[in-house]
Amino acid sequence: MNERRGFFRRVYRVVRLIPRGQVATYGQVALLAGTPRGARAVGWALRALDEAAAGTVPWHRVVNASGGISPRPGLSPEVQRRRLRAEGVRFRKGHVDLGRHGFGS
DNA sequence: TTGCTGACTTGGC
DNA sequence: AGCCAAGCCAGCA
Numbered sequence: 001m002n003e004r005r006g007f008f009r010r011v012y013r014v015v016r017l018i019p020r021g022q023v024a025t026y027g028q029v030a031l032l033a034g035t036p037r038g039a040r041a042v043g044w045a046l047r048a049l050d051e052a053a054a055g056t057v058p059w060h061r062v063v064n065a066s067g068g069i070s071p072r073p074g075l076s077p078e079v080q081r082r083r084l085r086a087e088g089v090r091f092r093k094g095h096v097d098l099g100r101h102g103f104g105s
Numbered sequence: 106t107t108g109c110t111g112a113c114t115t116g117g118c
Numbered sequence: 119a120g121c122c123a124a125g126c127c128a129g130c131a
Contacts, residue, residue, distance in 0.1 A: 007128070026113050030127085037126040043112035044128055065114055072112040080112095110130090118122085 010034060011045040012053070018061040021088040023096055024103035025065050047072070060084055061103075067096040 010033040017032075018024050024032075026039040035041060046059050060083040064070045069077040081091060089101050099105055 027115095030113085035127065037114080038128075039113040039126080040111060041113090041127040041129090045112095047112060048129090059112090062112080064112080070112045075112095077112095108131095111128100113127100114125085116122105116124090118120105 007033070007035070007038075007041065008045045008048060011042050012049075012057050015046070015057050015059060015062060018058055018103050020058075022101050022103045023061045023063050023067075023084065023089060023098070025063060025067075025098070026070075027065055028103060029062055043070070061087075063096060067098045067102075068094055 011029060014029050014032045015024075026042045027036075030036060030038040030042045033042065042062070046057075046062060049057060049059055060080045069080050071077055081094075084096070085091065089096055096102075
């Protein structure tokens with residue numbers, strides 16, 4: 001089957017499953033996408049998101065294993081933090097409480 | 106095909 | 119809690 005180039009699509013689908021007010025780690029997304037060790041690849045897939053796709057994919061609900069926001073090229077982490085906060089996600093010294101807002105917890 | 110890079114994760118100090 | 123090193127995956131020159 002052609003799963004070789006469906007990686008992006010799988011990642012996007014998983015990210016869309018993240019409920020509003022909750023967050024998932026790159027590793028969590030990678031696991032649900034079928035690639036347990038593909039956390040980095042997940043970042044690559046989200047990086048490929050264009051403005052149109054960004055409107056359909058809640059990319060801001062994806063954070064690192066520490067519950068923090070990974071710095072990305074072209075956009076300040078502050079933007080993502082603000083979006084999550086608008087959904088009711090509480091921040092604790094720059095990091096999210098995954099035990100409370102973590103997807104699957 | 107080989108090698109480097111990157112929005113990562115985990116284990117050890 | 120924070121820093122360093124190794125491992126894994128996909129894309130690009």
